[in-house]
Amino acid sequence: MDISVLPSPKKVYIETWGCQMNVADSEQMLGLLQAQNYSQTATPEDADLVLLNTCHIREKATHKVLSRLGRLREISLEHNPRMKIAVAGCVAQAEGKKLMEKASNIDILLGPGKISELPGLLATHALDGKRAMSLGFESTARKHDDHELPSTRTDIEMPIVPNPTVTMKEEVTRFINIAQGCDNFCTFCVVPFTRGREISRPLESIVSEVKALVAGGAKEITLCGQNVNSYGDDLVRDGKHVAPPEGPFFELLDRAAQLPGIERLRFTTSNPHDFTRPLAELFRKHASLGRYIHLPVQAGNDEVLERMKRKVTVAEYMERVKWLRDIDPEMAISTDLIVGFPGETEEQFQGTLDLVEAVQYSFIYAFKYSPRKGTAAARFRDQVPEDVMSERLHRLQALSNSLTTQQNLAEIGRRRQVLCHYESRKEAGVFYGRTQQFRLVMIRSERNIVGKMVEVDIVEANKTALVGVLV
């Protein structure tokens, strides 16, 4: 391609909030912007474009975005008048009108389903100076997947849309979105409204992307979706894919786990209701799948689970835990828990505490319930008072912290394989990585071990991390 037709070099500053799907979406947008001759910068002060990729899951999400936009306005006035601002992600999708009304410094607004339109929106805005927006749930993934993967800088300069996450970033761990949206409609969750119904990317394109990222130096890949277990069901339904009896996600995981060069393959989020025995058995088959899974249960009481529409009972959940622990008793499991879901009694909350004890989670993500506009649970009358939720959350976190600490202390004296992810920015020679069970390990080393799978003896531990000594 003639370099003279490339747009002039520009800088983009990206802030990503929320889940790993947003991380993967940001990488996709970075890939699109790199094709437009943007490079990444670490501060908004020198950015031509500031991109906020927002999350709507937590409380006061809109307020947080508006407050950040207020600060960006100050930065723009003081240091960087050329700054353009794009707001993407779930808050853009759910609260776009409000954001546009309240923050006049938004230049571009786009929902998670319209990522591929980012370059077009920027071009339109550059031409007429008007605010440009695109919201809705069209699949971006499929559009990209019609194209070959770019694998080098020269390829990125070709006049094609870059593949979702193949960027020039050289990181040990990378995230790939395998599907967008969700069909489950759990009664507390806003995702089906902000990301739409589930649309899966073609399997071959995901496998190609895993290969490309591994060839580019990635050692660990995480396959991301709102519910990875139902990946590809839409493709099968539409006659676009023929899957084995174990299903398309089994097929994808089985294929990706055996690709040469992949040290670790992870996936999130796996909804327990359709997590199957054959999927669990893949942990036995592939060492690359590690010994860790995130299996969000949300509550430890059947009536609460029913009201949440989680389609799983506590007994069924424990059955899945047993499949995994039968394969490896050391299988680490983490979960998400909501405290104070409408109508939750003290006895029902006790069920959650009992479940946490029974499973012995390696860690939990626990939150107080907060109603989301448009969801079924927001209309439930019996909301739990704030002080009751706070007290329950405190008890739950205390229990979880004590379990995590006990498990970490029990690691002392063990020898573990650790994939080293990065070197400390504060102290040279201090590296951080994760064991197969996803426990964080600090290692001192004179040689650079980033990206290496190393063997360490665990010599110290606390609530958050282990200390390992290279063997």
Ligand code: SF4
């Ligand atoms: S499975 Fe439930 S909680 Fe997860 S994204 Fe879908 S609706 Fe939300």
